[in-house]
Amino acid sequence: MPELPEVEVLKNELIVILNKKIINIKTSNKNLHGKKIPDMNSLIGDKFTNIYRRNKYLILESSHYYLVVHLGMTGQLKFEDNIPDEKHIHIIISFSDKVLYYKDIRRFGSISLYDKNTFPNYLIIPLFTKLGVEPLSPEFTIETLNKYIDDSKSSSKSFIMNGNYICGIGNIYASEILFLSKISPQIPINSISIEQRNFLFKNIIDVLSKAILMGGSTISDFVHLNGQKGSMQEHYYVYGRTNQPCKICTTLIQKIKQNGRSSFYCPSCQNTLN
DNA sequence: CAATTTACCTGGGTGC
């Protein structure tokens, strides 16, 4: 479900929970990504004071803890008046007048709690220390991108989805970014020209920024904190458009498998000879 | 050791 734009949208919306006293927390006894949900009773009586995003993770900071949330493929965070009677709700955080709950059908998400005595800054949590650059931060420059490209022997598709280089790009936006950059998903990333590198740099920023502006993509599960859907899926050039005409050249969009995942591309626009 | 598979899950769609 969620890539960088969807998580960023939620991060921005989560400001409504800031400084509200946590009255109660309930968790299901199911596993998330094969692991037990941690005991979060120590958060009761506390409040969240800041929300951050790193890669596709949300970090909810309280007085003494960082609560780190990953939505996996089908995770949803919703903020409502009452707890709905729905399946697959795994965490309920109750405030005096509202509830924040986590729903996740496939349970590929994850939840963990980190003590600020051990991790005074969330960036030193092991999950985050090996990650690459945030593409919408000032640290993302053409020099950084070039250094990463020279470092990698992967295909362009694997490269831009690798969070150890650039964070937050998943399977949807990878295809969209490569299409706009006129880069075939199969060619080695270190074989692209200077011009293509500059174009790729611009398109990474443009695609992710536009997706945030559109409120993210809702393919099946992603929703905003209030349940609304995003609209970026209406602007796709290639993702999910197998055998439909390219919006630029009318060549039929192709779907291939790379590393067990689908890549969508235009065989004409994304010609390796470009 | 970097790159590539596998494991972790439910549900919707398709073909028989």
Add this chain to the structure above:
DNA sequence: TGCACCCAGGTAAATT
């Protein structure tokens, strides 16, 4: 209506 199979936005761990 049922069953078997395939597919789906994620990452960490295991394996090549």
